[in-house]
Amino acid sequence: MTLNLFEQLSQDIFQLYESEHDYNVAIEVGDQPGKQLFKAHSVILHQRSLYFRQNLTNATKKNNIIEIKLLHVSIKEFDIIIKYIYCGIVSLENFEASDILNLLITTEEFKLTELIENLQNHLINNEASWLRFNFSRVYKISFYNEDFKVLQQFCNDIIAKQPNMIFDLDDFTSLPENALVTLLKRDDLQMDELKIWDKVILWGKDKIPDLPPNLDQWTEANFNSLKTTLQHCLPYIRYFQIPSNEILKKIKPYHTILEKSIWDDILTKNLDPDTPVSKTSLILPNRTKITTQLPSRYPTNNVTPSTITLQQDTEISSSIITSQHVAEISSWIDRRSKIYDIADTPYEFKLLLRGSRDGFTGATFHKLCDNIPGTVVVLKVNDTNEILGGYNPLTWEVFIGGGAYVKTGDSFIFSLGNDNFKKSIISRVFTKTHGIWNGQMSQGPWFGNDLGMGNDKGTNPKEWYYEKYAYHNPIRNVTGWFSIIEYEVFQVYKKLLNIYRHHPTSFTITPQHMAEISSWIDRRSTIYDITEIPYEFKLLLRGSRDGFTGEVFHRLCDNIPGTVVVLRVSCTDEILGGYNPLIWKFSYRCESATTADSFIFSLKNGNLNKSILSRVKVTSSAIYNNVISLGPHFGYDLVVVNNPKKSSYCKSSYDKEIRDVLRYGREFSIDEYEVFQICKKN
Structure with missing residues (x-):
């Protein structure tokens, strides 16, 4: 009989680490001013990590202590890694999915095979929805290293469908x-x-x-x-x-x-199809075609929330609509004359609110759905089982002291086909100034005066109202108040944007983007072919690798002429950025720099069919150099503000608008940002 007493062994070895007894390795992690010194034992590092096995021998020694500098590694991530090396335990309690993905990248650097596999499995088993939402980045990263086989398989399963x-x-x-x-x-x-x-x-x-x-x-x-x-x-x-x-x-x-x-x-x-092929030919089997099977709808008086899963791995978490409905609504959003095939639907529908789960009040709606662009509302009518709803391309907001209409030409309302109503009806807005109504906290969503939830008293949030007013086609036969048995709100966002390209320089832009930016630098009327780009884009900074703070930006990017900054915006997947032909430098007070050659831009991607270039018009305010805690400022138009993952945009010194402030707001968060030095090729 064998007794496995690993728990106490793990605790004892970890106590050795915490006590620092007889340590002979000092590992300096992080960058100034917040670096941290970790003390460890070479014999344990050597045995547990191939990275240390390869680097301990040639490392610098001082007073018989091996000194290793890991200035590019996050202290938070290394703390997890060193504890794993000593005791085999990893706590991910305070880690978001994005943090775990970054930890996985760092773990690969230290060649911790067991942890690499377990982190991939954890992401897939516990953060699958986040992986899908951030598929672009995940797919790129999965093919950067052969050790990420589990993530590669996860991504390929999606792409195959x-x-x-x-x-x-x-x-x-x-x-x-x-x-x-x-x-x-x-x-x-x-x-x-x-x-x-x-x-x-x-x-x-x-x-x-x-x-x-x-x-x-x-x-x-x-x-x-x-x-x-x-x-x-x-x-x-x-x-x-x-x-x-x-x-x-x-x-x-x-x-x-x-x-x-x-x-x-x-x-x-x-x-002659019956003739056998030669023995030297390797004949692969025909590819299997997956047949879509639409799920049956739920009993009319027994609404049971669940996830509808098709064989294509197309999911819609709804108790009201099917994947066929999602394809139909997606086609209306894109103004297609033909309905998308379910497998080709380009949007994900992320459930934000379900009345039976979260509550039917206006306050709940505003708490869960405000300030999120691009939402679909669906509701199931009591007794008739009609499925009504609408699409708002803008954001919902509370309007203090009454209410206000918001102008849009892209909203629509609808009645979806189901067992009782064979054909769907779409009704697009025609009075654009009355497309959306933002009311008080007690009121839920209102599509103009046509379709809305609850009155301003909020006395019965299950009461909705319909009349034909600002939208083209009638979507039901009767006007007035009616009751519902369920309603849901979804955020709609593009699937798989900017999917993987093999260009290790950037997680954000493609070679086509680089060709476009190079053409703008040279003021060309036509875009360079990607094989003829005259510049190299040398990566100076990547936020997810180096940090998002102003201090990091100035340390890595100051006093270098000719730089391009690119930002990937959270949720919208916009790619914004700018070109500074001068140098960046920190200043003890805000100082402007004059140039006629700087520009800002929004790059073509899944949400934008054509890139937008905006050249400086107020040349004396083209660039601002600020205190060390602030990042790059293209005038006051495009700036990285104090919060290192927050940025803002407001048209001021540059000639064209590069984002819809009315739709998205002035401030925004970023998932990634990168800074490149632009160097002429030899």
Whole structure:
């Protein structure tokens, strides 16, 4: 019989760490002024961490104490890591999901294999919704290191079901080969095989410089280059799933990049499907197509909240609407004439409020839903089981002392098809000045005067009102007050924005963005091709790596001419930023710097179809240098304020608006920010 007495052993070794008895390693963590010294024992570090095993031998010694500096590592993260090294216990109680992801990145640096795997599993098991909401960043990080296999699998499972989210991106061709091959290997990749072929060819051609644009001008060397480039991709195309007429149009022009036996089998199979293929051909099974099964609706008098899960991994947490409804509402938001397929729905619906769970009062609504842009309200009418609702592209707010209309041309109200109402009705706003009504705390959402919750007394929050007023089409046959049995509010946001590109310099911008910014610096009327960008973007600072404080900014970025700052805005996924041709420096008082060449911008991404460039017009207020606690200031237009993750925007010294202040507000939080030095290439 074996007794495992690890708990006491763990406690005893941890006491050794806390007592600092006979320590021989001093580890300086963090940067001035808040650095911290950790004292440890080389024998334990050597045994538990490959990083220390590799670095202890060559480290500096002073008075027989090994000195190691880890100035780039967070003190909070290293405290977790050193305690894990000594006792194998990790407490994540005060860690947000974003903190755990950053901890995972740091853990990889110290080569702590067990902890790396467990942190990935913890994120997937406990923070799956956060991972989906921040999919762009998570997917990028997962392919930066081969140790993040668990996260890679999680991300690939999502992309296999919704491949258009990555294959249709402008910067798809910057996807690394290992990520592309991993997707091509999947039998459940939900994508037409001909489109897969087209995308693989596009990806391969992008990797070969100076290819003639016309295929008729290609040489044998050109085809051989493409064959070599795609050697790891071509074996995973399911050629027999491509229609015969498309074989001639799309495959035949490139048949020389295929193995002769494969091309012979493709021709033979299309001429005589019953003929067996050659033994030298590796024939992969057809990709499986996943059939959507809409969930049954709930009994009319028994509303049971639950999560509706489709086989595609498309989820909508609702007791009122289905994934088909989500696809329909998403199509209306994008003003499409055709309804999205469920698998192609580009939006996530995040549940903010459910009446039966959180309460039906106006106060509850404002507590949970105010100041969040882009919300959908749905409600189920008592007795009739109608499903009514509306979309507000702006934010909800409490208006003290009465109420006020808010102008918008993008809101709409609707009646959704269900078992009792076969066809959905959409009604777009036509009196734009009366699109949204923000009332008192006792009142819930109101779409103009047309559809709203409760009166100003708040006496019966389950009472709603409808009449046709500011919206085009009637959505119900009767006017006046009615009661509901349930209502829900969702935040609507884009799925999988800026999905992974292999460009380790930045977590925020793509090579296309760099080409665009470079063109603006040179005042070009056309955008540089990404292969012709004349500048290198040298990363000076990344907030998630180095810190978001003003002190860090000035230490890493001061006195360096020609810098670009980029910010990724929380929730909206906007990418804002600016170019300073001068230097940054801290000042004991606010000082302006004059330049006619600075500009600020909002970059194209999933929420913005076209980038916005705003050049300085008040040149004497182009740049402000502030006290050391403040970050970069492009005039008073775009600034990083005292709170290191808070920024603000207000049009002042630059000529164009780069964000909708009326819709989003002046102040905003950021998920990430980066600063680059712009250097001319040799």
